Amino acid sequence: MLTATHSEKLPVSIYADSEQASAAVARQIADLIRKRAAEGQTCVLGLATGSSPTRVYEELVRLHREEGLSFQNVVSFNLDEYYPMPPDSLQSYVRFMHEYLFDHVDIRPENVHIPDGTLPQAQVAEFCRRYEEQIQQAGGIDLQLLGIGRTGHIGFNEPGSGASSRTRMITLDHITRTDAASDFYGEENVPRRALTMGVGTILEARHIVLLAWGEGKAAVVKRMVEGEPTDTVPATYLQRHPSVQVVLDDAAAAELTQRKTPWLAGLSSNWQDDGTVRKAVTWLARTLQKPILKLTDNEYNENGLSDLLAESGSAYSINIRVFNQLQHTITGWPGGKPNADDSHRPERAAPFPKRVLIFSPHPDDDVISMGGTLLRLVDQGHEVHVAYQTSGNIAVFDDEAIRFAEFVADYDEAFRLSGEAPAETLYQRVADFLKNKAPGQVDSAEVQQIKGLIRRGEAKSACRLAGVPDANAHFMDLPFYETGRVRKKPIGEEDIQLTIDLLNRIRPQQIYAAGDLSDPHGTHRVCLSAIMQAVQRLKAANTDWLQDCWVWLYRGAWQEWDIDQIEMAVPVSPEELTRKRRAIFKHQSQKDRPLFPGADQREFWQRAEERNRTTAKIYDQLGLPEYEGIEAFVRWIF
Incomplete structure (x- = not known):
């Protein structure tokens, strides 16, 4: 863990990853709970929801189960809740808190306070006034846990929220609703309003801990930590608090002066x-x-x-x-150039050709993020395999599932199969389910299967266009993903073992994996973890083929490697860029409008081409050869 105060107006703690950071914050909370219990006092916690605090809560649950941490003296007040929002809804913060924390510890139910998303609007103002009173009656908040949104909001205090604002109903910013769209299976299903503690309420806590993970938060973290206090970035008001701790992982700290340009901060x-x-x-x-x-x-x-x-x-x-x-990072031979001096090339000349395994977290990440390189590897004679780690089934629109089920039913009828037409029955079940499906409801097993088959067929089609044989397309369907929901299970032993089995079967000499940790849904991060754990286990077992295997990490769908990080830059010609686009277009269910676009509303092919051209332009501006596009990679030394 690193700390620094240079150039920063808030104390910052930076950890290598969110797991280490979350464990440290959980220990800090546990110490406070125990200290207050030893004093015979309650410990009043202000709690946050969202992806940032989940590992903190998981560690607190572990401390309760394994080290006897009791929550009997804890009183909690949650920051916010969507409005309207039934407590049993998948997106409810009531449900979130019970799933991640309350159902697993011994906190007293009467000590739990969460804004009520079911109230009639006429009662909201009085509820908010009473919520403030309850906080004061509990003695005030000892420690307030916060996340931060891309708009700079804390709680749901959107830009424009004043430093003295109190608990109230607010209208959500468009960016906030866009960011929440994946949880609600489409922006149109995201509530437009929410109940939230005010900035003034938050600032009355005795100590504040703000968590931020990932590159997607880096820009707003910089504004919060180094900018001037302003209601356009409500989190900057934390600079006025005497006891704040900003806890970051490396990626979220990337834009801070101490990390990006330490020489400007006077750091050695x-x-x-x-x-x-x-x-x-x-x-x-x-x-x-x-x-x-x-x-x-x-x-x-x-x-x-x-x-x-x-x-x-x-x-x-x-x-x-x-x-x-x-x-020396630039090469038109990503698999290594045969019979060439490779002393200044990023990849080895031998062996040639190589067995190459490209891991793709979703069924289209391969062609989106490294489609040009994939084409080169195939064209240059390497044995290319693609492993699709997840089914990607939640990212298919319902009408696509109906269309395919209808096709099967029509096919059955056209050929007049004898007896009851099972496909027609399937179609009716699917159509009836989707007709009555509530926003955010988990798909039935049949619908999930159809959506998975849609994505599988698209991936096969893209592989065939790139010249990858059907037999070399591997569909892993890692179990952690198969929940039917945006929220996935933690990585498990079966996920890792499936990865080990595939690696041992193919015995690759070159591996490509998605290092794109900006993926807002976390799937890339989990998939990369499965690969890394599998490789580390194989290394510990002295697996022979692994001695001659290199691992390259790609990005592209969400963000590209910085120019100073790139270790292999593969030029993409205008013709290859066109072929890459055609391969991306094979993923028709993701065309025009992906179900989960993240913060960038453009289609994936547009994002990919812009990033490829931007990387090439940067090389050109630095005085290096000019290319139509460049795909970039960083080597992982295991």
């Missing part, structure tokens, strides 16, 4: 590290909009990099060093 940098030097030089070139080889001594001195210049001797030597590093 390790100029012996190639990665640090490369980060500084590419930043300088992009800031000045100049090719690397044209940077001067004065420009290093005038932009906070005098220490680097003093240590390296001259701008010329630094420029050449970094330019060569970037040049």
